Amino acid sequence: MKSRDQEYREMFMAEALEYYDAMSRHLSELERNPQDTPALNELFRLMHNLKANARAMGFVDMGEVAHKMETLFGQIRGQERTFTGSLVPLTFGAVDMLGNMIRAVGAGQETGDAHVLLDNLERLIQGQEPEQAAPGQTTEEADADASRKLELSDLVYIPVKKLDNLLNLVGELVIDRDRILTLAAELGNAALQTTAQHLFRISDDLQYSVMDVRLVGAGVLLNKFPRVVRDVAAAENKQVELTLAGQDVQIDRNVLQLITDALLHVVRNGVSHGLEDAATRVAAGKPAVGQLRISALTERDDVLIQVQDDGRGINTEAVRQKAVRKGVVTAEAAAALDEQGVWMLLFEPGFSMAEKITDISGRGVGLDVVKLAIDSLGGQLRVNSELGKGTTFTLVLPTSIAVKGALLVELDTRAYAVPLLHTDTVLSLTNDEVFAVGGLLMTRVQEENVPLVSLRHLLYSEGNEPLPRATRADLPAGDGRQQVLVVGYNNRRLGLVVDRFLRQQNIVVKPLSKPLDTIDLFGGVTLLGSGQLCLVLDVPALTRLFLAKRP
Amino acid sequence: MPDTSAAASASRRAAPEAVVQLIVFCLGDEDYGIRIEQVKEVTVTPEVVRMPKTPPFIKGIANLRGDIIAIVDLEERFQLRPAGRPVPEFSYTLAVEAADYTLGLMVREVPRPVTLPVSLIEAAPEFVQDSGQREKYLEGIAKLPDNEGVIIVLDMAKLLTPSEIMRLPGRVEPAAAAPEAPTPPEKP
Numbered sequence: 001m002k003s004r005d006q007e008y009r010e011m012f013m014a015e016a017l018e019y020y021d022a023m024s025r026h027l028s029e030l031e032r033n034p035q036d037t038p039a040l041n042e043l044f045r046l047m048h049n050l051k052a053n054a055r056a057m058g059f060v061d062m063g064e065v066a067h068k069m070e071t072l073f074g075q076i077r078g079q080e081r082t083f084t085g086s087l088v089p090l091t092f093g094a095v096d097m098l099g100n101m102i103r104a105v106g107a108g109q110e111t112g113d114a115h116v117l118l119d120n121l122e123r124l125i126q127g128q129e130p131e132q133a134a135p136g137q138t139t140e141e142a143d144a145d146a147s148r149k150l151e152l153s154d155l156v157y158i159p160v161k162k163l164d165n166l167l168n169l170v171g172e173l174v175i176d177r178d179r180i181l182t183l184a185a186e187l188g189n190a191a192l193q194t195t196a197q198h199l200f201r202i203s204d205d206l207q208y209s210v211m212d213v214r215l216v217g218a219g220v221l222l223n224k225f226p227r228v229v230r231d232v233a234a235a236e237n238k239q240v241e242l243t244l245a246g247q248d249v250q251i252d253r254n255v256l257q258l259i260t261d262a263l264l265h266v267v268r269n270g271v272s273h274g275l276e277d278a279a280t281r282v283a284a285g286k287p288a289v290g291q292l293r294i295s296a297l298t299e300r301d302d303v304l305i306q307v308q309d310d311g312r313g314i315n316t317e318a319v320r321q322k323a324v325r326k327g328v329v330t331a332e333a334a335a336a337l338d339e340q341g342v343w344m345l346l347f348e349p350g351f352s353m354a355e356k357i358t359d360i361s362g363r364g365v366g367l368d369v370v371k372l373a374i375d376s377l378g379g380q381l382r383v384n385s386e387l388g389k390g391t392t393f394t395l396v397l398p399t400s401i402a403v404k405g406a407l408l409v410e411l412d413t414r415a416y417a418v419p420l421l422h423t424d425t426v427l428s429l430t431n432d433e434v435f436a437v438g439g440l441l442m443t444r445v446q447e448e449n450v451p452l453v454s455l456r457h458l459l460y461s462e463g464n465e466p467l468p469r470a471t472r473a474d475l476p477a478g479d480g481r482q483q484v485l486v487v488g489y490n491n492r493r494l495g496l497v498v499d500r501f502l503r504q505q506n507i508v509v510k511p512l513s514k515p516l517d518t519i520d521l522f523g524g525v526t527l528l529g530s531g532q533l534c535l536v537l538d539v540p541a542l543t544r545l546f547l548a549k550r551p
Numbered sequence: 552m553p554d555t556s557a558a559a560s561a562s563r564r565a566a567p568e569a570v571v572q573l574i575v576f577c578l579g580d581e582d583y584g585i586r587i588e589q590v591k592e593v594t595v596t597p598e599v600v601r602m603p604k605t606p607p608f609i610k611g612i613a614n615l616r617g618d619i620i621a622i623v624d625l626e627e628r629f630q631l632r633p634a635g636r637p638v639p640e641f642s643y644t645l646a647v648e649a650a651d652y653t654l655g656l657m658v659r660e661v662p663r664p665v666t667l668p669v670s671l672i673e674a675a676p677e678f679v680q681d682s683g684q685r686e687k688y689l690e691g692i693a694k695l696p697d698n699e700g701v702i703i704v705l706d707m708a709k710l711l712t713p714s715e716i717m718r719l720p721g722r723v724e725p726a727a728a729a730p731e732a733p734t735p736p737e738k739p
Contacts, residue, residue: 459603459604460603513619513621513652514649514652515621515652516602521603525600525619533600533613533614
């Protein structure tokens with residue numbers, strides 16, 4: 001196994017070499033047509049990225065050269081100078097220098113001395129001529145340029161779509177493998193069983209290898225935040241110190257992609273609403289500089305991304321009143337909510353805490369995006385807050401989208417899968433444990449009244465009419481017990497009455513394809529070991545359906 | 552099992568006249584055709600799992616070589632099944648390809664390939680306006696030579712938009728009046 005350092009270095013190399021190729025190309029374009037704005041913008045961007053990457057890897061000289069080049073291209077873009085004169089050969093020279101430095105990094109050598117180049121670049125930035133006026137190329141250098149070798153990167157870029165496909169195939173393989181194992185056991189043939197065991201090991205390794213390929217460090221996303229925080233803090237006139245942690249935590253690239261916007265909103269929210277300005281902080285006896293911490297950590301099979309601020313905390317009563325005023329909840333419902341329930345209102349559509357509309361927040365969109373993104377992944381959102389001390393938002397995410405733990409339940413001889421992330425507990429209830437309130441059957445679970453609903457009614461009742469009012473007369477006659485799966489979403493629990501519980505197993509969830517993808521009750525389908533299709537229930541959508549249809 | 556790969560039989564001959572190859576199947580008592588390039592494969596209908604909250608003509612979902620596809624009963628969709636005729640227990644499925652997904656069309660008999668000159672396909676006459684919304688999806692009607700009947704050629708591209716395939720049949724009124732199916736669960 002390669003070390004993380006080695007892996008990062010390879011990733012850096014691949015990207016840097018690509019940047020280098022693109023720089024050479026765009027520079028040639030710019031030489032042909034100095035007014036080529038797209039090429040200029042691209043050069044500026046490439047320099048900026050290379051600078052950031054090089055500095056993150058600790059290649060100071062490379063970062064410096066890229067930084068000065070970025071400044072130069074910025075000046076050209078700002079019409080302060082033109083791409084003419086001694087600037088042209090010097091920039092070509094600088095890009096070559098960057099190429100040499102990148103190759104040196106790849107070969108594990110020291111990068112060459114860059115201070116002459118840096119001095120010259122600095123002179124140009126200051127509006128002076130470079131020292132060796134127009135550094136004329138010696139014929140030797142020109143020869144070297146002309147005979148330069150072309151290189152291909154050691155890394156292969158793979159479109160994520162291909163990886164998705166690969167993972168799907170592995171999922172299929174694992175299912176067939178389970179069938180073969182079952183068959184081998186039934187037939188009792190020793191040789192077949194040995195082969196099946198071997199197949200089991202290989203396909204297990206294969207599955208993990210494919211999943212591993214899709215994993216990236218959370219840093220890929222986290223490292224984008226220093227700039228975001230800086231910008232928001234500047235716009236809001238706040239002083240913020242950002243700490244990042246857990247950049248090495250491995251997470252599926254697609255999961256990371258899906259939460260990018262969500263995390264952006266949470267972080268902006270933290271700076272904009274969580275943290276106070278310096279004067280308020282000092283008045284409250286806190287240091288003037290606010291602390292914001294974004295960290296990733298693993299907890300069992302999940303990855304937790306936390307955004308923690310030491311700001312003013314959530315004013316629960318203010319949120320409660322605001323939600324009523326905005327019509328997000330009724331006054332009665334709001335009064336009944338506990339602290340956690342009120343905090344969750346922050347993530348309702350149309351709720352925005354900022355009274356003042358700013359560039360960054362307060363447009364009435366934002367945190368609801370967070371919940372949608374997390375829901376779509378089958379993840380969870382946790383909020384913790386203490387008034388005056390600060391707030392922590394925790395995004396609980398699956399490491400991999402494809403494989404998740406699920407509980408299989410049976411309804412009318414069909415299996416349905418419920419992701420474990422949303423299951424709370426299973427109950428086998430006698431009639432004595434069930435009581436009727438307002439047309440709903442309820443039971444007590446850990447000091448809490450949980451409504452019961454038949455999964456069959458929820459799934460198969462047609463139209464938009466409310467469910468029929470339930471009474472104790474609907475309970476099974478005699479000593480029959482009801483099998484209840486308690487699911488939880490958004491601090492709300494719901495008991496689903498099913499026929500029976502089958503088992504717990506890891507499933508590979510396939511998304512529903514069009515035209516059925518509009519049916520949000522199902523998060524997807526999975527294939528069971530028997531080759532049967534099994535629908536995966538989407539607990540958030542089921543909960544919403546129940547709320548809409550309860551009598 | 553008769554797992555005929557439709558694409559394999561699609562050997563193209565250089566004909567003096569432009570020809571079109573159709574996969575022809577029976578709906579109700581009529582012959583319908585789809586251009587062969589829109590058909591991915593023909594197979595015995597795999598096990599279909601009914602999916603709640605879908606219109607009745609969506610028979611459910613099935614696993615076709617790892618692709619999970621929706622299975623649609625066009626007889627029911629176009630209301631072509633004569634009253635009293637049951638849904639066949641054994642059927643075939645044509646996997647047809649839309650731009651970004653595959654759909655299964657359930658048919659009762661083995662579909663057969665038919666090659667005919669493009670000129671035989673005539674635009675659908677106005678009077679074929681009586682069977683639900685079927686005419687919206689017609690490319691034309693092909694008259695077979697020697698009085699061997701007609702084939703109604705469907706334009707899959709029109710039928711296969713997700714909103715069309717999910718539309719409930721039986722409304723010839725303006726599309727706005729047709730209910731969008733299925734009703735998504737209401738958000739609180």
